Amino acid sequence: MTQLTTSSKIKSTLAPNSNKDTQIDNSNSLGNFIQETLALTKRLFIQLQRRPSTLMAGVIQPFMWLILFGALFSKAPQGLFGNDLSYAKFLAPGIIVFTAFSGALNAGLPVMFDREFGFLNRLLVAPLTSRYSIVAASTIYIITLAFIQTAVIVGASAFLDAGLPGIAGLSAIALIVLLIVLGVTALSLGLAFALPGHIELIAVIFVTNLPLLFASTALAPLDFMAGWLQVIASLNPLTYAIEPIRYLYLHGDWTVGSIVMNTPWAEVSFGGVILVLLAFDALVLFTIQPLLRRRFA
Amino acid sequence: MAAAVVIKNLKKSYGDVLAVKDISFTVKPGEIFGLLGPNGAGKTTTIRCLCTLAKPDDGKIEVGGISAIDNPKVARQRLGYVAQEVAIDKVLTGKELLQLQAALYHIPKAAAKQRIEQLIEVLGLQDYANKQAGTYSGGIRKRLDLAAGLLHQPEVLVLDEPTVGLDIESRRIVWDFLRALKAAGTTVLITSHYLEEIDALADSLAIIDRGVVIAEGTPSQLKDKIGGDRVTLRIREFTSTDEAEKAQHLLSSLPFVEEIIINKAQNNSLNLIVQTGSNCLSKIEHSLIEAGLPIFSLAQSRPSLDDVYLAATGKTLLDAELAAASTRDLKKEKKQQMK
Ligand SMILES: Nc1ncnc2c1ncn2[C@@H]1O[C@H](COP(=O)(O)OP(=O)(O)OP(=O)(O)O)[C@@H](O)[C@H]1O
Numbered sequence: 087m088t089q090l091t092t093s094s095k096i097k098s099t100l101a102p103n104s105n106k107d108t109q110i111d112n113s114n115s116l117g118n119f120i121q122e123t124l125a126l127t128k129r130l131f132i133q134l135q136r137r138p139s140t141l142m143a144g145v146i147q148p149f150m151w152l153i154l155f156g157a158l159f160s161k162a163p164q165g166l167f168g169n170d171l172s173y174a175k176f177l178a179p180g181i182i183v184f185t186a187f188s189g190a191l192n193a194g195l196p197v198m199f200d201r202e203f204g205f206l207n208r209l210l211v212a213p214l215t216s217r218y219s220i221v222a223a224s225t226i227y228i229i230t231l232a233f234i235q236t237a238v239i240v241g242a243s244a245f246l247d248a249g250l251p252g253i254a255g256l257s258a259i260a261l262i263v264l265l266i267v268l269g270v271t272a273l274s275l276g277l278a279f280a281l282p283g284h285i286e287l288i289a290v291i292f293v294t295n296l297p298l299l300f301a302s303t304a305l306a307p308l309d310f311m312a313g314w315l316q317v318i319a320s321l322n323p324l325t326y327a328i329e330p331i332r333y334l335y336l337h338g339d340w341t342v343g344s345i346v347m348n349t350p351w352a353e354v355s356f357g358g359v360i361l362v363l364l365a366f367d368a369l370v371l372f373t374i375q376p377l378l379r380r381r382f383a
Numbered sequence: 384m385a386a387a388v389v390i391k392n393l394k395k396s397y398g399d400v401l402a403v404k405d406i407s408f409t410v411k412p413g414e415i416f417g418l419l420g421p422n423g424a425g426k427t428t429t430i431r432c433l434c435t436l437a438k439p440d441d442g443k444i445e446v447g448g449i450s451a452i453d454n455p456k457v458a459r460q461r462l463g464y465v466a467q468e469v470a471i472d473k474v475l476t477g478k479e480l481l482q483l484q485a486a487l488y489h490i491p492k493a494a495a496k497q498r499i500e501q502l503i504e505v506l507g508l509q510d511y512a513n514k515q516a517g518t519y520s521g522g523i524r525k526r527l528d529l530a531a532g533l534l535h536q537p538e539v540l541v542l543d544e545p546t547v548g549l550d551i552e553s554r555r556i557v558w559d560f561l562r563a564l565k566a567a568g569t570t571v572l573i574t575s576h577y578l579e580e581i582d583a584l585a586d587s588l589a590i591i592d593r594g595v596v597i598a599e600g601t602p603s604q605l606k607d608k609i610g611g612d613r614v615t616l617r618i619r620e621f622t623s624t625d626e627a628e629k630a631q632h633l634l635s636s637l638p639f640v641e642e643i644i645i646n647k648a649q650n651n652s653l654n655l656i657v658q659t660g661s662n663c664l665s666k667i668e669h670s671l672i673e674a675g676l677p678i679f680s681l682a683q684s685r686p687s688l689d690d691v692y693l694a695a696t697g698k699t700l701l702d703a704e705l706a707a708a709s710t711r712d713l714k715k716e717k718k719q720q721m722k
């Protein structure tokens with residue numbers, strides 16, 4: 087640091103890249119996208135590893151939901167939630183989806199803090215192939231957490247007498263969790279780019295989180311609800327994730343064509359539910375595109 | 384060879400705050416260019432527009448002849464940006480931050496590894512690279528930030544107030560580093576509200592005030608433009624007002640003296656503007672001795688950028704009180720920035 091100007095090695099370290107053609111490498115944009123996504127993902131996991139409290143809370147919380155909600159309805163008349171159905175079995179799919187959803191809804195918070203602390207500028211002045219890499223990295227991170235949480239809930243529910251779906255069923259659960267997490271994560275990141283600050287983002291998370299839980303079939307089936315709530319619950323993406331998982335829990339034999347839910351206006355098959363979730367994801371990704379591109383005021 | 388950076392008629396407002404009204408300047412390849420202006424002048428806003436973080440309302444921005452507004456990715460590739468506030472992930476180690484940065488600029492793994500090692504060495508970060516950045520002192524953070532900005536070997540390194548809040552030693556390190564960067568061929572664009580910093584570093588500069596450029600050129604061009612030399616005279620260490628006024632009256636009759644003001648804030652020292660090249664010190668000395676006045680100190684100097692700034696802002700250059708007030712302001716600002 088002291089004899090900076092003397093050494094030629096130092097000079098070459100500080101010199102600009104003279105070969106401009108090698109600088110702008112757009113030829114391999116998929117490779118570049120993967121490189122930036124993995125690097126951003128790695129950062130999130132390093133943070134998780136050094137500050138594991140998020141993960142611990144994330145595992146303990148759904149466990150508590152299971153116990154508490156289970157106890158809340160433990161004296162409900164047998165068969166209330168369907169023939170021969172324990173509340174634990176009914177509840178597990180709701181908790182799986184709600185837990186994944188809550189995690190994804192919070193995905194925008196770290197990005198918002200990055201924005202407020204100026205760290206996001208580091209990403210925005212870099213020649214990222216696409217800012218969707220920020221979305222992709224957060225999704226990979228949240229999905230990993232959601233899978234760990236789901237595994238815990240599935241295990242705990244089995245212990246609480248809810249049974250255990252087979253390999254195909256578990257894969258289907260993973261797919262559904264993936265689809266709901268992708269859309270909600272992207273939505274939350276879009277908000278992190280659009281809202282003025284973390285106060286506003288937390289406010290939005292706060293007013294969305296529990297109402298969306300209660301306006302879904304997580305805690306009670308559709309036909310328990312008032313008519314207007316049935317309509318809302320039938321529009322709620324969470325319901326489209328919960329109902330097929332519940333079906334998997336109840337039926338060992340299921341196919342893509344199985345009718346997994348009855349909305350007030352139509353019956354929806356397993357394949358139909360997947361299509362609805364895919365459409366939800368596509369809609370969100372499309373909607374946030376201008377927000378990602380927007381340069382900050 | 385295309386100019387390194389061209390900014391032309393830049394305009395940017397935030398709501399009804401017109402942060403940048405009309406800013407134009409050109410940075411030549413290989414030079415250190417200084418953007419000088421007081422708090423709120425629009426320096427950061429200009430830099431944010433250049434680095435594609437904000438979209439200008441109007442105007443032209445070119446980096447190496449290519450429009451940064453139409454081709455933001457090319458501009459991002461060519462520019463390195465060191466922000467006013469060091470933004471570092473406290474949980475990551477310095478090395479991990481540099482690895483992240485390398486991937487964001489798509490530097491191949493092997494090249495990145497070598498480059499990171501080099502920069503850690505050149506910036507003297509060996510002892511810190513494997514520690515979490517949350518444990519770093521301000522100076523070390525700034526060095527890490529510099530390393531991050533340089534990782535992809537940008538043609539132009541843009542630094543927004545790089546020495547604000549740094550201790551004198553760290554400031555010297557940054558200055559030396561910027562000089563070394565220039566020697567290696569990298570163009571440097573730096574903003575500052577420290578006159579002495581721009582005077583010490585910059586080959587050319589633009590002075591901006593309230594969103595407009597009020598002067599542009601090399602430091603000596605700007606100093607020549609306002610003309611005259613400055614002479615500071617102290618009759619005694621603590622001069623009485625009577626004696627100061629007597630000397631003022633006496634010296635104002637000398638043909639080469641253009642203006643004299645009494646600086647009350649400096650114990651009634653006298654500030655004179657004299658014609659350049661006149662053999663004035665001995666003549667001043669002579670007439671003071673003839674009138675029986677003592678001399679505590681007498682010094683001649685070229686105008687400073689401070690004088691340029693005051694002349695350009697239209698605030699009366701020779702109003703000693705205003706000058707004193709403005710230096711007081713600068714000190715207060717410095718203190719505020721240190722917090
Ligand atoms: N995001 C913003 N929203 C509203 N006003 C802003 C914003 N950023 C800057 N301004 C205003 O624009 C003007 C110029 O600000 P800018 O940060 O560019 O000044 P600066 O020269 O960098 O000052 P400093 O030396 O204090 O860093 C100021 O009046 C400031 O209050």
Ligand SMILES: [Mg+2]
Nearest residue numbers: 426427428467
């Ligand atoms: Mg600023």
